[in-house]
Amino acid sequence: MKLGLHCDVRPGYLHALKTAESLGCEAMQMLPYRRHQIPTEKDFAEFRDAFAASPVERLVIHVRFLPFLASTDRPRHLRSIELLEREIRYAVRLGGEFLIVHMGAYSPGSSLEEGTEIFAAGVVDAWQRAAPERLALVVENVPGGGRRMGGSVEELAGLAARLAEAGIDASLCLDTAHAWAHGEALDSREGMKLWLSKAEGAFGAGRTAIFHLNDSLAVLGSNREHHWHWGRGRLGREGIDALLGREDFAHAVGILEMPPGDDLRNLEWMRERVTALRAARSSRPGR
Template sequence: MELGAHLSISGGVDKALDRAEELEINTLQIFVKNPRGWTGKELTTKIANLFKEKSKAMNLASSVVHANYLSNLATPKNELYKKSKESLKEDIRRADCLGVNYVVFHPGNHTGSGIEAGIERVNKALKEIIKDLNPKAKLLLENVSGAGTEVGFNFEDLLAMTAGIPLDRVGVCLDTCHAFAAGYDLRSKDGFDRLLTEIDDTFGLDHLKVIHVNDSKRELGTNKDRHYHIGQGKIGSEGFARLVNHPQLKEKVFIIETPIDENGDDKLNLKTLRDLAE
């Protein structure tokens, strides 16, 4: 089982690996620049090599970069569209320098242009980015909660964003909180099976590479993205037990993005998932 957490890169990206060792995890997710800004500190060859050396020394099974939150590939606004493409390109360049396996990103918001127009914009951007960079990391579209004008809260729409792109270059990242917020009832076996069937019928489960394991602070179908501690939210322990023990998911990369507050931290949430795994 590949189980990890989204970790801080405070002090340098290699410091996230030290934190991973402390948590005794074999995978991790990081930002490679400011997630709420367009620029970041220079990633030197020395630091990139140190990251790769540490990853190898600790037998890290895989690693994930989460792209900048500001990027919006679905936008109809040309200036933001251009900045978003350049930002994602920079995240990919850095991921490839670090030898990271996957780059996860949110598709964005159509802001009134309509879902189809938003999907088309994302598709066009991805084709351009892949042509320009030929990335080593696989690019993963993350499902969203469906708030406002977000695109990509179902897997049919996410697949449409990859039209004309080989699925060895792109895939999908499932966020459990987002799926629950979008109306997928992960509390029940039927709801869980419906979700997996939809992913299998679109991308194929082989192209589901990363699962963001987050409980939800809000109720089913509210379109509210509010991550919570595993088993303490509205999805509950039974849903996560089904997730981590599913025979077709056991080899996936599980990453927690849960809060750190008075009710829990990474250690607690990782222990909860390990205890649920049979």
């Protein structure tokens, strides 16, 4: 698994890349633009050139929150399509490999099924307008609760099926903190294996492109998002070892999204787990 970090773009694209490089990241994730700033073609070109010369190998772009893409309020829905189209175009200009989206919430008086249909139609509209050639769409699970969609892998699979009807092949991003908040007991090996099995059952094997590797301070099943530092939250080591030990996830990207200030320690904690698991595998008889 290629490990990396969500990097802040507020000081600029190049600053985000330098952060990833300084921490020895193999991958990085960032938002497509700074709030209230319109990037120029020069900004995009400078970043693409710097990334091409960088040891960072994988670039993930995370869409900003689109609260009304599933809305039954037509003007708000159309505005969200315009925003998503813009972010798809920005992701392409940055040279992104993946673009991650959340499903958001359906409108009061609506339903999960209707909200999924409206959201999927909005994504298809924006995707067809932007027509990206080498950008992969990735859908991410959320803590869920209330009208928020995408808490379960089954709900994400329902979205992916609708996108597939329009020729859009969506992959999966699995966030450990979000799954924990949704009720998946990822603090144990058995709980992690069960969750990964659900994802494979809903999406198929080999469809998880990205993991958001986050510990959490939230209570299990609370639907609250509270990312925290590894080894200091509720998830612990046993469950995450069951994920990191899967050789079939070697192709995937693993992104840490922690509160700022302890990035290097979090990355080193994760790297140590990967190294220990590799050593354990290599010491098995017959290896």
